[in-house]
Amino acid sequence: MDTQFLNTFVTVVDRGSMAAAARQLNITPAAVAQQIRTLERELGASLIVRAGRTVGVTEAGHRILQRARDLLRDVADMRSVANDDSMSGELRLGACPTGLAGLLPDVLARMVEKFPQINVFIQPGYSADLYRSVESGALDAAVVLQAPFPLPKTCHWQLLREEPLVVLAPERMAGRDPHELLATEPLIRYDRHQWGGRQADEYLRRVGIVPRERFELNALNAIAVMVDRGLGVSLVPDWARPWPEGLRLARIPLPQPSEPRRIGIVWSRSTVRIRLVTAFLQESKAAAAAM
Secondary structure, eight states, X not given: XXXXXXXXXXXXXXXXXXXXXXXXXXXXXXXXXXXXXXHHHHHTSOOEEEETTEEEEOHHHHHHHHHHHHHHHHHHHHHHHHTTTSOOEEEEEXXXXXXXXTTHHHHHHHHHHHOTTEEEEEEEOOHHHHHHHHHHTSOSEEEEEOOSSOOOTTEEEEEEEEEOEEEEEEGGGTTSOHHHHHHHSEEEEEOTTSHXXXXXXXXXXXXXXXXXXXXXXXXXXXHHHHHHTTSOBEEEEOOOSOOOXXXXXXXXXXXXXXXXXXXXXXXXXXXXXXXXXHHHHHHHHHHHHTO
């Protein structure tokens, strides 16, 4: 079985049409259709159904889709191992929301420029879920918050950036005392179910502030917009840019020490793509130092 035909099948499913798959693969739609028919004959089952210009996946197609993806990834791994003297193959990364929007684009720009032969798969998610994906081998590495628990020996973590807690307030409140703001103004709380939100909650408890809570959410950019609109103040990590444009905000340091939110990279020590992971670590450190 030609793995290129499997790749064509997966591309058709992902792109939703023969024509779109042909453009991505740089072949004709007729060649795409021929490869799909050949694959269907070899497997003895129909894989896709055509509906006008779009396609759907049959039950048999659904059954083999994930195995086809896994096989194609394994082939890429073998190519990477066989050509150990060059940077090639697929790197499977995860990223938490602030890492995905802040640090990761700069790192990927550096990676693509230096190693144009690599492919990168990116899985967004919350840090707790991404740790499990790295531990299970589903991901090679992930940009995550530092875990509040010991890592298994199969994984390693590298700090990239520390983000201290700040009071986020409308610009007109810049000169006011941060503790007075937290005690008197409505609080837009950073979700206590998230690791960063727990650090903010622990600070409020330690300094004895009982806030007037108005909202609670896990979306830092949305919190910034709400503060700009005068809906309250917030206690959040001083997260990496980009922030929403046009906001008039004050970021006020806290008068007492607080535990910062730490962002770094977790990776599997046993991944066959350790050379790609090492390169990713190096470029991540350089990108973080330049922020």
